Amino acid sequence: MKTRWVRFSIPLAVVPVLLLLAYGFWTNPREIPSPLIGKPAAKFTLTSFAGDPVSLERYRGRVVMLNFWASWCRPACYEEAPVIERTWQAYRDKGVVVLGVDVQDQDEAARKIIEQFQHSFPNSPDPGGHVAVDYGVYGVPETFFIDRQGRVRFKQVGELTDAIARERLETLLAEKP
Amino acid sequence: MTPLLVAAAALVLLAGGPARAASPPAVNEETVHEIASQLRCVVCQSLSVADSPSETASQMRGIIRERLAAGETPAQVRDYFVDKYGPWILLSPPRRGFDLLVWVAPFLVLGIGLVMVALVVRRWRRAPSRVSPPALDSAVRERIRREMEELDR
Amino acid sequence: MIPELGYGATVAALGLALWGMFAAATGGRTGRLDLLRSGERAAIGVWILITACIALMLYAFLTFDFSVRYVAFNTNRGTPFYYRVTALWGALEGSIILWSWMLSIYTLIVVVQYRRRQPELYPWVLSVMLGILAFFLLIMTVPAPPFERLQPIPPDGRGLNPLLEDSGMITHPVALYLGFTGFTVPYAFAMAALIVGRTGEEWITITRRWTIIAWYFLSLGLLIGGWWSYHVLGWGGYWAWDPVENSAFMPWLTATAFLHSVMIQERRRMLKLWNLSLIILTFGLTLFGTFLTRSGIIGSVHAFTQGSIGVFFLAFLALVLVGSFSLLASRMERLRGQGELDSVVSRESAFLLNNLLLVAATFTVFFGTVFPLLSEAVRGTKVSVGAPFFNLVNIPIFLGLLFLMGVGPLIAWRRASADNLRRNFLKPVLAGVVAAAAFRVLGVGNAIVLTAFGLVIFVAGTILLDYVRAVRARRRSGDDWGAATWGLLRRQNRRYGGFVVHLGILVIALGVAGSQAWSIETETTLTKGQSVELGGYRVRFDGLEASEESNHFKVTGAFTMTNDGRAPAMLHPARKFYPQEQTPIAAVDYRLGLMKDVYLVLGDFARDGSQATVKLKINWMVSWLWIGGLVLTLGGALAILPDRRRPA
Numbered sequence: 001m002k003t004r005w006v007r008f009s010i011p012l013a014v015v016p017v018l019l020l021l022a023y024g025f026w027t028n029p030r031e032i033p034s035p036l037i038g039k040p041a042a043k044f045t046l047t048s049f050a051g052d053p054v055s056l057e058r059y060r061g062r063v064v065m066l067n068f069w070a071s072w073c074r075p076a077c078y079e080e081a082p083v084i085e086r087t088w089q090a091y092r093d094k095g096v097v098v099l100g101v102d103v104q105d106q107d108e109a110a111r112k113i114i115e116q117f118q119h120s121f122p123n124s125p126d127p128g129g130h131v132a133v134d135y136g137v138y139g140v141p142e143t144f145f146i147d148r149q150g151r152v153r154f155k156q157v158g159e160l161t162d163a164i165a166r167e168r169l170e171t172l173l174a175e176k177p
Numbered sequence: 178m179t180p181l182l183v184a185a186a187a188l189v190l191l192a193g194g195p196a197r198a199a200s201p202p203a204v205n206e207e208t209v210h211e212i213a214s215q216l217r218c219v220v221c222q223s224l225s226v227a228d229s230p231s232e233t234a235s236q237m238r239g240i241i242r243e244r245l246a247a248g249e250t251p252a253q254v255r256d257y258f259v260d261k262y263g264p265w266i267l268l269s270p271p272r273r274g275f276d277l278l279v280w281v282a283p284f285l286v287l288g289i290g291l292v293m294v295a296l297v298v299r300r301w302r303r304a305p306s307r308v309s310p311p312a313l314d315s316a317v318r319e320r321i322r323r324e325m326e327e328l329d330r
Numbered sequence: 331m332i333p334e335l336g337y338g339a340t341v342a343a344l345g346l347a348l349w350g351m352f353a354a355a356t357g358g359r360t361g362r363l364d365l366l367r368s369g370e371r372a373a374i375g376v377w378i379l380i381t382a383c384i385a386l387m388l389y390a391f392l393t394f395d396f397s398v399r400y401v402a403f404n405t406n407r408g409t410p411f412y413y414r415v416t417a418l419w420g421a422l423e424g425s426i427i428l429w430s431w432m433l434s435i436y437t438l439i440v441v442v443q444y445r446r447r448q449p450e451l452y453p454w455v456l457s458v459m460l461g462i463l464a465f466f467l468l469i470m471t472v473p474a475p476p477f478e479r480l481q482p483i484p485p486d487g488r489g490l491n492p493l494l495e496d497s498g499m500i501t502h503p504v505a506l507y508l509g510f511t512g513f514t515v516p517y518a519f520a521m522a523a524l525i526v527g528r529t530g531e532e533w534i535t536i537t538r539r540w541t542i543i544a545w546y547f548l549s550l551g552l553l554i555g556g557w558w559s560y561h562v563l564g565w566g567g568y569w570a571w572d573p574v575e576n577s578a579f580m581p582w583l584t585a586t587a588f589l590h591s592v593m594i595q596e597r598r599r600m601l602k603l604w605n606l607s608l609i610i611l612t613f614g615l616t617l618f619g620t621f622l623t624r625s626g627i628i629g630s631v632h633a634f635t636q637g638s639i640g641v642f643f644l645a646f647l648a649l650v651l652v653g654s655f656s657l658l659a660s661r662m663e664r665l666r667g668q669g670e671l672d673s674v675v676s677r678e679s680a681f682l683l684n685n686l687l688l689v690a691a692t693f694t695v696f697f698g699t700v701f702p703l704l705s706e707a708v709r710g711t712k713v714s715v716g717a718p719f720f721n722l723v724n725i726p727i728f729l730g731l732l733f734l735m736g737v738g739p740l741i742a743w744r745r746a747s748a749d750n751l752r753r754n755f756l757k758p759v760l761a762g763v764v765a766a767a768a769f770r771v772l773g774v775g776n777a778i779v780l781t782a783f784g785l786v787i788f789v790a791g792t793i794l795l796d797y798v799r800a801v802r803a804r805r806r807s808g809d810d811w812g813a814a815t816w817g818l819l820r821r822q823n824r825r826y827g828g829f830v831v832h833l834g835i836l837v838i839a840l841g842v843a844g845s846q847a848w849s850i851e852t853e854t855t856l857t858k859g860q861s862v863e864l865g866g867y868r869v870r871f872d873g874l875e876a877s878e879e880s881n882h883f884k885v886t887g888a889f890t891m892t893n894d895g896r897a898p899a900m901l902h903p904a905r906k907f908y909p910q911e912q913t914p915i916a917a918v919d920y921r922l923g924l925m926k927d928v929y930l931v932l933g934d935f936a937r938d939g940s941q942a943t944v945k946l947k948i949n950w951m952v953s954w955l956w957i958g959g960l961v962l963t964l965g966g967a968l969a970i971l972p973d974r975r976r977p978a
Contacts, residue, residue: 007662010607011655018648020700023707024627025640032712035263072913104232106937129236136261138219138233206852217714220913223572225717230564230916230931230945238853268716270701275709279701283694283723290686298679301600301671 034136034155041066041146042134046101046124049111054122056150059097063172064146065165068101068132071109073140080141080159081117087165088121095148096169100124103132103140147172204245212241212251216258217268225268333398336386336477340470343379343430346372347464351457358453358526366453370441373460376467377434384431387418387476396487399480400424406487408881409495416499417490422624422639423476425503429620430466432511437463440515448536454522455515462514465646473639474624489881492908492915498558506551506578510616512544513585517613517654520606524657529602529664534592539970541592545585546966552578553838553959564916566851566929566947568955571720573628576699577619580692584612587688590738594681597743600669603662604685610654615692617647628703672745680738684731691727695720729781732839735832736789739825740796758791774847782843786836793829819968827969834962841954851947853933858940865948867893867928869901874939883907884917887932887942891921903932903944927952 041064045055056064067084069077088098100123102110107125114123126132135144135152145154145168154168213227218234226234226241237258244254258266270276350372357366387400391414396402404417404424419428437459444452470476516537523533555575556568569575588608594601622628625640658665671678698715705713740754766784774780797818804814819826854862856871863869872888886904904917920929926948933943 007659008656011652011659014648014651014655017700018644018651020703020707021621021627021644024625024703027627027703027706032263032265035260104236108937128239129233130240132233133237133240133258133261136263138262210851215718217716223570223575223716224565228565228567228570230933231913232934235853235933235943263712265712265714268714269718269722270705270713270715275705276713279698279715279719280723282697283690286693287686287690287727290690294679294682294686297682298671298674301669301678302673 031157032138034152036136036144036152037155039152040150041144041152042131044131044134046126046131048122048124049102049107049114050122052122054099054124056099056146059099060150061095061148063096063148063169064144065096065098065169066101066135066144066146067098067160068103068135068137068140068142068144069113070103070105070140071113072105076159077113077141080161081113081119083160083162083165085117085119085121086162087160087169088119090166091169091173092121094173096173097121101126101131103129103137145169145172147175204242208245208251209238209241212245212254213238215255215268217266219262219266332386332390332395333477333479336383336398337471337475339379339382339386340467340475340477343376343383344464344467344471346375346379347460347467350376351460351464354453354457354460358457366456369453369456369460370445373434373437373441373456376460376463377438380427380431380434380467383427383470383476384418387424387427388415391415391417394487396485397479397483398476399478400476402480402484402487404487404490406489406881408879409487409490410880413490413495413499416494419503419507420490420494420499423470423474425507426466426469426474427476428503429507429511430463430470432507433459433463433466433514436511436515440518444536450526450528451519451522451533451536454525455518458518458521459514462518465642469639469642473642489908492882492906492911493562496558496562498554498562502551502554502558505547505554509544509546509548509551510578510581510619512540512547513581513609513613513616515540516544516588516609520609521654521657524606524661527661527664529606529661531596531599534595534605538592541585541589542966542970545582545589546962548578548582548585549962549966550959552582553955553962557956560952561918561920564918564931566849566918566931566945566949568845568952571695571698571717573699574619574623576695576720577615577622580695581612581615581619583688583692583695584608584615587685587692588612590681591685594678598669598678600667600678602665602667603658606658606665607655608685610651610658614647614651614654617643617650621647622699628699670744675741675746675751677738677741677743677746680734680741684734684738687727687730687734691724691731694723694727698723725778728839729778729785732782732785732789732836735835736785736792739828739832740792754792754795758788758795761791762786762788776847779843779847782839786840786843789832789836793833796829797826820971823968823971823973827965827967827971830965830968831962832965834958834960834965837958837961838955839958841951841958844951844954845949848950849948851945853943853945855941855943862944862946864946865926867891867946867948869928869930869944869946871942871944874935874942879906881908885932885935887935887944889919889930889944891928891930893928901928901930903930905932905935922953924953926950 041056043056045053045057048054056066065084065087067080069081071077084098084100088096092098098121100119100121102123102125105125110123110125113119135142139157141159143156143160143165144152145156147153153172156164156168210227213234214225216226216237218224218226218229218231218237220231220233221229224234226237228234241254244257245251249257255267264270270279272280350369353365353372354369357363357369387398389395390398390401391405392411394401394405394407400421400423401417404421405414409417418424437456440452440455440459444455448455516533519533519537523529555578559570560566560568588605591601591608592605595605621640621643625643627640669678673679698719701715702713705711736758737755742750762784765787766780769780769783774783797815800818800822801811801814804817805811809817850865852862852864856862858871858873861868861870868891870890870892872890875886875888877884877886884904884906886902889901889903890898891901892898899921901919901921903919905914906917907914916931916933918929918931920927927950929947929949931945931947933945935942
């Protein structure tokens with residue numbers, strides 16, 4: 001007694017589900033958009049490997065590139081380490097500060113990295129992971145770009161390249177203070 | 178000079194006293210566990226911060242503990258994590274708005290299913306009862322009788 | 331050499347499978363036996379070629395042939411021997427070879443079993459199975475070729491994922507795949523039945539054993555997965571509602587529904603349309619499971635890699651679902667049931683409810699798994715749907731299923747009189763209520779756990795009642811208890827096999843309820859010599875030891891566990907540092923017991939061995955899950971024995 005149309009409702013009902021699954025090809029389940037974009041960056045005070053205090057507040061008025069890394073993060077952190085040092089050298093006199101935060105790591109291994117790549121910007125361990133969680137970090141490497149007003153503007157998940165760093169910094173530097 | 182130093186030392190000790198007395202409220206480990214079990218471990222898949230053996234989860238549990246000790250309520254601690262990671266950090270979506278759909282849909286399906294089962298059962302109950310045997314004409318009936326007698330012999 | 335040989339064998343197998351599919355179908359349509367035989371020979375050829383692929387790959391693994399990309403990516407010179415064998419199915423490409431091989435073996439069995447016995451259905455069954463084989467061989471040829479050559483040949487490989495260096499790796503995928511691929515046969519028979527027009531009970535009777543065997547292996551695969559999760563992953567749990575776990579659970583749910591509803595079709599010739607839909611859905615869900623695991627659209631601890639393989643799977647899934655359901659829709663007139671029922675209170679209704687609950691659970695798991703994707707598609711926000719959701723919704727459903735498990739086997743067909751209800755259920759219901767009350771008095775406060783315990787006793791009561799009555803009847807003709815029991819098990823092996831399987835489920839249900847309700851844990855940092863106490867157990871930290879293993883660096887903790895004066899036990903949880911892994915892998919140590927497991931995880935530690943952070947868990951009744959699995963095995967074996975009953 002079912003009309004011709006009704007009986008094909010089940011094969012047809014399957015289609016929207018298949019379309020939804022197909023949509024999944026365009027998304028990346030591991031990419032979580034950060035809710036911090038546009039919001040004031042969380043303040044923190046850490047002690048660098050060199051023993052000096054590092055506080056975000058101190059750099060208000062300058063553009064800050066905040067990089068989270070670890071010695072066990074292979075190969076991405078190793079590949080971006082020279083990029084970060086290069087970026088620091090290129091922009092340190094233009095009102096940019098590069099800060100490194102080492103997460104879930106052993107001091108010894110971390111110092112080796114700093115030495116190997118001759119990082120000259122302030123690098124600090126993050127005991128207890130407070131700063132990492134404050135920035136919603138869920139893996140390394142992650143880099144945050146903070147503008148002169150102290151707001152998080154961009155988040156780079158995964159390794160940084162010279163081009164991306166340059167683009168982000170130029171954008172923020174171009175803004176009026 | 179010495180009495181002054183002693184007095185200063187005594188003052189410092191006294192000042193230290195009340196501070197020590199006002200120690201942070203004892204944190205109930207069960208509350209930590211409960212909050213942690215509602216948060217998703219960001220480095221594992223599908224495990225809660227309470228269950229996950231990872232270092233990140235351990236650090237997050239520490240942060241939960243500290244915030245509770247500082248006097249925050251469980252809801253405030255949860256909100257802190259949501260602020261930092263987005264609604265994704267909650268292991269189950271809140272029962273609000275669009276997310277209500279996932280909570281309601283299974284019960285809707287169950288309800289619709291029950292209705293359908295009831296309809297099917299009703300249809301089966303009203304199915305025509307066994308058809309009565311077709312009326313036989315007398316010739317056929319006679320033939321059957323004869324053949325049955327043959328068999329019985 | 332091996333890459334080229336293997337690739338050649340794969341392509342040849344694909345060609346043969348495609349030819350066999352067309353030949354068998356044409357043979358079936360036109361009645362040309364020569365084409366059908368040609369299709370059979372193609373099936374044999376496919377099996378030989380895939381076996382050759384497996385042999386080649388194994389040889390490559392055992393001889394450290396790193397010219398094969400798959401070997402180089404999944405082992406290294408330090409990988410122990412047996413893991414080099416199991417690495418065959420340790421990653422995506424190899425797992426497809428395993429799947430194809432099992433399918434080809436099943437196809438061979440179908441050829442041998444049915445070529446004479448089912449001349450009408452057989453050509454189409456063969457054609458469908460070869461078609462599905464062709465798809466998997468296509469995967470092996472285009473998006474995920476296992477025999478790719480690696481240039482230049484590296485001196486050493488990357489190594490197996492350390493989480494896979496475990497005995498579970500030997501059995502879990504094998505059991506799971508035997509289950510998944512096993513459902514291909516009933517599905518193929520269903521399609522053949524639809525195509526040929528023989529939509530009666532035939533295809534169900536023929537495939538009954540296949541269904542039970544496939545269902546059993548799927549259950550086993552899920553349980554082994556739980557065991558592997560429990561003793562390897564270091565979180566002390568056995569089920570996380572991870573998307574890939576869910577995708578293996580869904581076909582199990584629909585297969586269980588199918589197992590039960592075909593009993594109705596066999597007895598009462600009802601639910602024909604429903605049964606066909608269920609087997610299509612079950613088979614579709616097995617494809618969906620492999621799609622989810624390999625496409626990367628939903629993040630999971632299992633998810634292999636991406637690439638274009640997801641597109642292939644989705645396309646095939648679409649073809650199967652839309653095609654099969656369309657075929658079903660076009661044959662709808664033949665599927666009129668002859669259903670008659672006198673009362674809502676009847677076995678038919680109980681089975682309908684059983685199916686409804688299982689399908690509702692399937693929907694819940696499915697919707698929860700894809701909801702993050704839906705949320706992102708509709709409003710761009712990413713959300714998580716995890717254990718709290720699945721537990722909340724599924725627990726009432728499973729409790730309902732427990733209840734029906736007791737009602738179904740004993741309630742009368744068509745109409746259960748008040749007398750029938752009283753005779754069969756009064757005592758078990760009383761037993762269940764009394765048990766729940768007793769547990770309440772003993773201190774169990776959780777309402778869900780109490781309900782679960784009460785229901786378990788109720789169901790056990792119904793089984794016991796049925797058994798006792800049946801044995802008593804047999805004893806009247808002179809048998810003693812032993813002979814009577816034996817006779818029952820052999821004569822009514824389907825029914826009693828089912829009962830034993832139900833008993834296995836009850837044991838598992840008890841394990842789940844107990845472990846969820848009563849397990850406790852604590853996490854603390856200990857200095858050397860310090861102890862932590864939990865639940866009557868005391869664990870003392872004695873020190874750390876470092877060692878160099880064949881393919882990793884290991885730090886092992888030494889802990890002494892004492893329990894109320896019993897002999898102390900040494901526990902050695904470890905942290906393993908693999909060069910190719912970013913974070914250390916925890917190796918837990920545990921003492922299993924019937925009622926309690928003690929579970930110790932080593933966390934962070936001080937370099938000099940002076941302190942260590944540990945997580946101590948006392949898990950209740952987890953062993954009951956594995957014991958339940960054994961009971962399930964016995965029940966399944968009993969159920970598939972050849973029928974000894976004389977035809978009615």
